[in-house]
Amino acid sequence: MRRPLAALSPNERAVLYTLRGRARSAAEIERLTRLSLLTVRRHLEALEAQGLVAPAGFGRSNGGRQPRLFALVPDSRLALAMHLELPGAKVATVGLDGRVIAARGVPADGAEEPPVVLNRLADTAEALVRGAQDGGLIGAGVALPGYADLPRGVSLRIGRASAWRDVPVSDLLSRRLRLPVALVHDTAAMALAEAEVGEARGQRHFAFVLAEEGISAGLFLDGAIYQGAFGNAGLIGHMTVRPGGRDCYCGNAGCLEAYASARALAQRSVELSPKRPGRAISSRGVVRRALAGEEPFRTVLDEAFQLLGVAIANLAKILEVHTVFVGGYPAGVPDAARARIVETARAHLQPPLRVHFDLRYSRLTEAGLVGAAIPVIRRFLGVPATAS
């Protein structure tokens, strides 16, 4: 039997943390943790006995004997991850290295009673865990869109999902799963995924902007997520980019989302078409026809990308982040077509930010799902996922 997880000491966690992503010798760990070599060796032995660490061959010699290396055993513990999208949801088991071990899609509709949806997620999670070969569960993480009260574990509202109001997600799921449940905003989860397993590894500051049905930003600052008082920092979709502009469903006018969300692309195209198409057009359809040079699709997409560029420049200036990742529909558009985003952003930045500015398109798949597990994994390794 493994020792209970709570028995891991801060020093054991510190040793384990150095082994994320690479094997190391005891001497390297000694240098990184500033623990004595004897202490490091004792902890490695204890971690090995718990299945968390395993020998990983030998490193390069510095003249003497080749040092023995140790590595984290990624599937020795599992985190449950859930990404609620509405419509639809996904559930996965994720190893300590942030890799998805098994995942399943779950049907979910915004008009359904939330406890019914959450029970379905829990059923799927239990089925996945039953199928897992190894690994004790260290907790569950849920990534969700919309407005939340994260300190209380409550989802306040998710876009147009009519049944989704004041849902105590953490309580309902932790009672059912008998595990601690951590909530994270889905864009913050995507930023965490970039930081742990994506192209942002090693970066201390960056933002992740998601443009899909809604538009929001995950703010990774000083090595952790800045989530604001209630967890809603970075919801840039409702920043005004055209004073007195198009009405937004939030009650304001001229919001970024009213021009640059996937939904707005479709709506604007219908509004601006001289012959209104008989059936609704999808955002993918707008992009395809815009790339073929067809009007009004070309104008609609160009304006969306221009305003997205303005919003990204504003965000970069406020936070002084050099790197901004973009996910969602722009990540699937050819470079030539989306150049408008980076050109506009750059034109609105001043040196030194302009010189260092780096806009990248996210290449992670399932970033929301992976990122839902990261706060759970970070807590296990003794590293905070959020700044507050």
Ligand SMILES: [Zn+2]
């Ligand atoms: Zn709005």
